[in-house]
Amino acid sequence: MEKKNIPTDNLTEKQKDYATFLPALSSFYARDIGKARHQEDYIKPERVPQNFEHGVEGMNYLSSKDTYFYYKWHLYSAGHADLNMDHFSVRDDIIRNRDRKDNWVLGDSGGFQIGKGVWEGDWKDVNCPKAKKKREQVLAFMDGNMDYGMILDIPAWVSRSPAGAAASKISSYQEAVDGTKINNDYFMKNRNGNCKFLNVLQGENFQQADDWYTQMKHYCDPKQFPSTHFNGWAMGGQNMCDIHLALKRLVALRFDGLLEKGVHDVMHFLGTSKLEWAVLLTDVQRAIRKYHNPNFMITFDCASPFLASANGQIYTDIEIKDKKKWTYRMQPSVDDKAFSLETKLFRDAVLEKGIFERFMDSPISKRLMLKDVTCYKPGDLNKMGNEGRTSWDSFSYTLQMAHNVWTHISAVQEANRQYDLGLNPKMLVEEKFDRVAFKDIVDAIFATSSRDEANMVIEEFSRFWMSIIGTRGATGKKTVNASTQFSNLFEEA
Numbered sequence: 113m114e115k116k117n118i119p120t121d122n123l124t125e126k127q128k129d130y131a132t133f134l135p136a137l138s139s140f141y142a143r144d145i146g147k148a149r150h151q152e153d154y155i156k157p158e159r160v161p162q163n164f165e166h167g168v169e170g171m172n173y174l175s176s177k178d179t180y181f182y183y184k185w186h187l188y189s190a191g192h193a194d195l196n197m198d199h200f201s202v203r204d205d206i207i208r209n210r211d212r213k214d215n216w217v218l219g220d221s222g223g224f225q226i227g228k229g230v231w232e233g234d235w236k237d238v239n240c241p242k243a244k245k246k247r248e249q250v251l252a253f254m255d256g257n258m259d260y261g262m263i264l265d266i267p268a269w270v271s272r273s274p275a276g277a278a279a280s281k282i283s284s285y286q287e288a289v290d291g292t293k294i295n296n297d298y299f300m301k302n303r304n305g306n307c308k309f310l311n312v313l314q315g316e317n318f319q320q321a322d323d324w325y326t327q328m329k330h331y332c333d334p335k336q337f338p339s340t341h342f343n344g345w346a347m348g349g350q351n352m353c354d355i356h357l358a359l360k361r362l363v364a365l366r367f368d369g370l371l372e373k374g375v376h377d378v379m380h381f382l383g384t385s386k387l388e389w390a391v392l393l394t395d396v397q398r399a400i401r402k403y404h405n406p407n408f409m410i411t412f413d414c415a416s417p418f419l420a421s422a423n424g425q426i427y428t429d430i431e432i433k434d435k436k437k438w439t440y441r442m443q444p445s446v447d448d449k450a451f452s453l454e455t456k457l458f459r460d461a462v463l464e465k466g467i468f469e470r471f472m473d474s475p476i477s478k479r480l481m482l483k484d485v486t487c488y489k490p491g492d493l494n495k496m497g498n499e500g501r502t503s504w505d506s507f508s509y510t511l512q513m514a515h516n517v518w519t520h521i522s523a524v525q526e527a528n529r530q531y532d533l534g535l536n537p538k539m540l541v542e543e544k545f546d547r548v549a550f551k552d553i554v555d556a557i558f559a560t561s562s563r564d565e566a567n568m569v570i571e572e573f574s575r576f577w578m579s580i581i582g583t584r585g586a587t588g589k590k591t592v593n594a595s596t597q598f599s600n601l602f603e604e605a
Contacts, residue, residue, distance in 0.1 A: 118163070121181040121475045123521050129401075130528040131393035131410040132185045134218055134380075135517050138418035139192035139203055144510045145172050146205040155507055159487070163479035171476070171514045172206050174215045180475040181518050184215050187413040188258075191222030191230070195249035197256050207257055218380060218411060219258035221250055223312070227267040229279030235266055235291040236282060247298055258307045260378055262346045263331075264295040265312035268320055269349070285320060289327055296331050300340045308343035310380055313361065315349045321357055324349075325364065332370050344378035345370075352381045353582030355392065359557060359570050362396070366404055367563040377407040385414035386581070387430070387438035388539050390524045391531040395551040399558040416440075417516035421509050427519035429470045432530050438537045440523055443468060445512060446482065449503040452489035454482040474518040476511060485511060539580050548576060 147154040148168035155168055164170055166178045176182045194201035201208065207217065225231045233243030247264060254261035266288040270276040282288050292314075299309060311332050315321030332342045345365065350357055358381075365371040381393065389412065397410040420427065426445035432438050446467050454461055459473045461482040471477075486503040494500050531537075540550040553573050560566040570577075 118180075118475060118478050120179055121518070122176075123518070123525065124176070124182055124184040126525050127184075128525075128528070129394075129398065130525065131390060131397050131412060133390065133521060133524040134185050134187040134411050134413040135183070135417060135521065136187045136189065136220070136413045136415040137207075138415065138422075138513065139189075140422075141418060141510055141513050142188075142206050143203040144507065145169065146202040149205060150202050159505075159507060161480055161484045161511070163481075171510070173514070173517065174206060174210050174217075176211075176214045180479065180514070182214075183517075183521055185411065186215060186217045187220055187411075188217055189220035189222060189224075190250050190253050190261075191220065191225040193253060195246075195253050197249075197252050204257075212259070216259050217257070218310075218413075219254045219261035219307070220382075220413075221254070221262045221264040221312075223262075223265040223267055226264075226280050226282075227270045227273055227276045229273065229275035229277075232279040234281040236287045236294070238294045247295055248302075251299055251302060254307045254309075255304045256306070260310060260343070260380075261307045262310045262312050262380070263292070263299050263342065265314055265346075265348065266291040266295070267348065268314040268316050268324065285316075288314070289324060292328070296328070296342075300331065300337065300342070303340065308378075310344045310346040310378060311342040312346040312348050313351045315351065317350055318357055321350050321361070325361065329368065329370060332376060334372075334375055341375075344376045344380075346380040346382060348382050352384060354577075355580045355582075356570070356574065356577035359396075359554070359577075360567065362400070363557065363563060363566040363570065366400075366558075367566075371400070371405055371408070373405045373407050377405065378409050378411065381410065381412040383414055384412035385416050387432070387440070387523060387527045388537040388581070390527050391537065392540060392550060392580070394528055394531070395554045399554045402555070403558040414520075417520045418513050420516050421445075421513040426512050427472070427516045427523075428468045429472045430519070430523040430526065432527055432535060432537075434535045435538050435541065437539075438527055440520065441470075446486060447503050448486055449488055449490050449492075451482050451486040452492075452503060454486070456482055458482050458485065472519055472522075474515045474522075476515040476518060480511060484508075542576050542579065548573070550576075550580070 145168060160167055170178060170180045173179055173181050173183050174186060188207050193204050226235060231246050233246065234240040235243045250264050266282060268285050268288050270280055270282045270288050271284050277283055282291055311328060313325055315324040330336050334341045347358060351361055370376055393410045393412060397408060400408045420442050424444055425442040427440055428443050429441040431441065446462055458477045458480040459471045462468045462471055485508045487505055487508060488503045494505060542548040557566050557569045560569060
């Protein structure tokens, strides 16, 4: 089979003025590229797909050169990182040694690890040695590697997590607030200025979310903290998945002077995967740029492309139809040892064999033969010296993760393109009586000149907000073989 000349797909140039999706880079994926870069024969030459003209390094999509596709904006979690900045980390190499002219990375602080009990310590005690050390490590990691980072928040729900409450010594909502204040005070006092920080807003309901904002908003106030104030906002808890609450918060920020040009230019929505929210957030970004802060940038992240592969699934297509639900199509991927010698291109093979009805080719899948994924034949032993049920090795997951990332980014951009051409997802248009479109309401909210007027517009359409389904990021059903094997082989922490 002759090598194909496939140009790099520059997704950065296709981004336009849309809200920006940040792939939540998996530490497993980063580790594989790092090990291939620094450990000879970690991935043997014969295992690298024939059409990978840039080798394994070509899957480092943070780079604008010699890669199969390039995308500028990313999220990486301190919760999965090697926080010891005094030694080399192969796992974090593509983050630590990235060309910062090429890309923009937002750091997740790892507050989820506190909530789940992974990072132990009495987080409400400013002098607790374990909490203090982790706090110091997270700040050093952010300042050393990130363009923007989230403060180390303690989620409002931690007291409802038995493991989290026991490990963190946080037993109530207010203790989560108090622990977050300790972290905020430390970050504000000790940050070196290399990383800009987002003030994370938590709360499990409207009342908590309002209270959290009231107790935390001063950390972004340049009048109180002229040189050390935080630089924007991250929407967690109920804020990230309830558009009614999100709009009210944005109005409060605007009229509290906390959404200002050159001061608070970034707002991030955590764990947001629905295509409808991709275009919804674009509408919000455009309205705020139009009426208040022309520099305003909304970002949102999810780990679905990586989790899908870990669960044995691959993105096959997207569905964007007017007045319908917009969605990514994920299906259990091909996993059959009978295909271990199949040299047909991946898409041609899976369609010909009836494995998928449709398949959206990516710059990765265009370079793959089917056998590049289904690499084990009957009798082959895996790295643990066993003959497993799956035809996949560890690199099979990495290849499909790359395909999934490209597909997810492309789907978000295509949804925005179709939205601009006049297609609407069902949840963003109400046509029962007079036709009402989300983008028109949002424009009217931010066209107002007073807080009360803006809130009146929001409340006028309170029934409409109830039809907009929230998002917390989810993947499809697991398959039995490949996904089970992933759990046995790899650890994501």
